Amino acid sequence: MKLFLMIIGFLMFSLTPIEAKDYLHYQSIAFEKTHHKFLHEFTAFDMIRHLDKLEGTRFWGWRLYPVTNHEKVLFTKETILFIHNEGTTAITQSYLLKTSEQSKIQFDTRGTITTKNKGSYKGFDLNLDAQLDISMVSDVNTTLQEETKINIEIDPMTSLKVAIYGEGYISNGVGRYFRFFRPVREGGYEVFVLATEYYGIEKLALK
Numbered sequence: 001m002k003l004f005l006m007i008i009g010f011l012m013f014s015l016t017p018i019e020a021k022d023y024l025h026y027q028s029i030a031f032e033k034t035h036h037k038f039l040h041e042f043t044a045f046d047m048i049r050h051l052d053k054l055e056g057t058r059f060w061g062w063r064l065y066p067v068t069n070h071e072k073v074l075f076t077k078e079t080i081l082f083i084h085n086e087g088t089t090a091i092t093q094s095y096l097l098k099t100s101e102q103s104k105i106q107f108d109t110r111g112t113i114t115t116k117n118k119g120s121y122k123g124f125d126l127n128l129d130a131q132l133d134i135s136m137v138s139d140v141n142t143t144l145q146e147e148t149k150i151n152i153e154i155d156p157m158t159s160l161k162v163a164i165y166g167e168g169y170i171s172n173g174v175g176r177y178f179r180f181f182r183p184v185r186e187g188g189y190e191v192f193v194l195a196t197e198y199y200g201i202e203k204l205a206l207k
Helices: 044-051 125-131
Strands: 002-007 028-031 060-085 091-100 105-111 115-118 121-124 147-154 158-179 182-205
Touching: 044 060, 044 158, 044 182, 060 091, 060 125, 060 182, 105 121, 121 125, 125 158, 125 182, 147 158, 147 182
Parallel strands: none
Antiparallel strands: 002 182, 028 060, 060 158, 091 147, 105 182, 115 121, 158 182
16 A cells, blocks of 8 residues: 655745755755756866866856756655554554745855855855846745644554655856956856755555
């Protein structure tokens, strides 16, 4: 027997708010199309190869070479409840689902490209956000504070798993920043945009 129940939507859960790069610490995260790489997976050779594709100089500002553009990722953020019932009677478990607000955009960098805080907003230094055309995207999803209580029955010889799953989009690449035609910063950038999160409740028969 397998029951998979998804409570889905733009639900932001009452956990620690996301900071930059927290998506790299999810329980699991992977591209839907497996040939893509996260920025932290770029080898030294990858970085050199991509930076070599930057063309020309500028009097002042960025030259960018995008490697991955808005590619979907699937993740398991965290397993928050796991119960084995190896007994002969059912167990009833109550669980309270809470919504709150959470960061929608996260950033990662390599080399001498850096991030900075802008109040509650964390972005890239030297106006890289605008060059990537993400400056108009809200960095926080806000929902009403809501609570939903669910009662789950774990049958004999079954297990129950409650986890937070979701989808997002990754864009990354390399860049070089010029002042008076001289490069002063270079490295890699990555932007993670959260699309949706949901609780997944899975009940499986024990073998």
